[in-house]
Amino acid sequence: MYYIQSSAYISHQDTFRKKGFSKNLSENISTLIKPDYKEFINPALIRRMSEVLRMSVACGSAALQDAGVKTADAIIAGTGLGCLMDTEKFLNNVITIQGGMLPPTSFIQSTHNTIAGQLSLALSCHSYNMTHTQNSLSFEYALSDAMLMLDEQQGNILAGAADEYIDPLQPVANHFGLNRFPLTSGAGFFVLSDKASAHTNAVLADVLAIHDSDENICKDFLERNHLSSPDFILTDGYHDDTKRISQNFSETPVIPYTPLCGMYATSSAFAMHLAIDILQQKTEQVSGTAIRQHRNALIINQLLPGRTGLILIKNYEA
Amino acid sequence: MENLKEELKKQIIEQLNLEDKKPSDIADDAPLFGDNGLGLDSIDALELIVLLDKHYHIKLSNPEEGKKVFNSINSMAEYINQAKK
Numbered sequence: 001m002y003y004i005q006s007s008a009y010i011s012h013q014d015t016f017r018k019k020g021f022s023k024n025l026s027e028n029i030s031t032l033i034k035p036d037y038k039e040f041i042n043p044a045l046i047r048r049m050s051e052v053l054r055m056s057v058a059c060g061s062a063a064l065q066d067a068g069v070k071t072a073d074a075i076i077a078g079t080g081l082g083c084l085m086d087t088e089k090f091l092n093n094v095i096t097i098q099g100g101m102l103p104p105t106s107f108i109q110s111t112h113n114t115i116a117g118q119l120s121l122a123l124s125c126h127s128y129n130m131t132h133t134q135n136s137l138s139f140e141y142a143l144s145d146a147m148l149m150l151d152e153q154q155g156n157i158l159a160g161a162a163d164e165y166i167d168p169l170q171p172v173a174n175h176f177g178l179n180r181f182p183l184t185s186g187a188g189f190f191v192l193s194d195k196a197s198a199h200t201n202a203v204l205a206d207v208l209a210i211h212d213s214d215e216n217i218c219k220d221f222l223e224r225n226h227l228s229s230p231d232f233i234l235t236d237g238y239h240d241d242t243k244r245i246s247q248n249f250s251e252t253p254v255i256p257y258t259p260l261c262g263m264y265a266t267s268s269a270f271a272m273h274l275a276i277d278i279l280q281q282k283t284e285q286v287s288g289t290a291i292r293q294h295r296n297a298l299i300i301n302q303l304l305p306g307r308t309g310l311i312l313i314k315n316y317e318a
Numbered sequence: 319m320e321n322l323k324e325e326l327k328k329q330i331i332e333q334l335n336l337e338d339k340k341p342s343d344i345a346d347d348a349p350l351f352g353d354n355g356l357g358l359d360s361i362d363a364l365e366l367i368v369l370l371d372k373h374y375h376i377k378l379s380n381p382e383e384g385k386k387v388f389n390s391i392n393s394m395a396e397y398i399n400q401a402k403k
Contacts, residue, residue, distance in 0.1 A: 043338070046337075047334065047335040047336060047337055097372060100372065101371045101377075103333065103365050104361060104364045104365065104368070105361060
């Protein structure tokens with residue numbers, strides 16, 4: 001069993017440290033709703049951080065505080081496209097400063113592993129530090145890594161995901177027809193532990209990341225967890241593959257999460273944060289969908305065709 | 319000279335992302351590095367080297383020279399003026 005001790009998420013919904021947000025989801029997702037970063041990040045460090053780093057460090061700090069954990073035993077981050085703002089800045093510098101010296105900060109911070117690295121510096125956590133970048137399955141791979149670590153050792157692992165929007169993404173999304181929902185940003189971190197505590201708010205039962213979209217994947221995944229169907233499903237709801245899979249559970253309430261958070265590679269982390277809140281608060285109506293039972297939730301991520309991410313969350317009651 | 323100092327302050331604020339600072343917050347003779355001044359660090363020193371190259375076409379390659387040049391706004395302005403002559 002992997003216990004979720006805390007969960008902190010910044011998104012285009014009012015999710016950051018807002019228990020019960022699943023009861024008040026907004027249809028308007030045009031703006032990223034962010035906290036005062038200075039409450040979580042040293043002002044001397046904040047000036048060099050792009051939005052994705054600010055979101056990540058604020059969520060990582062808040063998650064540790066909320067779990068009552070001083071230092072994480074590992075930091076594991078998932079990101080589909082990494083630090084895009086710094087990458088864009090760096091590439092613009094390459095173009096404008098032709099052959100001249102380039103400013104170092106945007107280059108240093110443009111790499112994908114800057115997120116976990118900055119968390120390590122900000123939180124003084126010098127142990128295992130890993131970044132998984134597997135496009136739309138990055139978060140699922142990060143969770144799998146955290147679970148493998150917890151199988152081997154005791155401790156508290158800070159695992160999460162982050163991705164940010166920059167304007168040049170829009171024409172790319174248009175070109176590939178990925179423009180049914182707005183492109184957005186989001187970051188969130190979860191403290192996972194091998195033991196339950198007074199802070200535990202849910203259980204991470206199982207995770208699967210697979211480069212396949214066969215309709216039996218969900219059934220097999222649930223069977224290995226001794227379930228025939230989940231109490232409710234959160235699905236990206238983008239492609240027909242996902243609809244086909246969720247149709248196998250005709251009695252189960254299905255909530256598409258992409259319309260709620262917008263589109264980015266690691267939005268299944270938003271779904272996990274939402275699932276935890278629904279289970280904890282026993283939310284009965286989510287975005288017009290009635291939920292009768294609150295024992296478990298299945299997250300189906302098929303944002304990119306041919307790839308499936310599954311996360312099974314269970315309710316925790318001490 | 320005063321115009322150059324004002325311009326330098328604006329460029330430093332922009333290049334180093336000193337979001338909470340205004341040019342009037344930076345005294346001409348205040349140290350740029352260390353706790354008594356702006357509190358800049360080694361990465362900022364690299365950014366300042368790039369700033370001199372980008373805006374004034376001055377290449378500063380001797381690290382010992384850098385310590386003197388980047389002491390304050392006064393010393394930076396002085397160095398730029400000398401280099402232009």
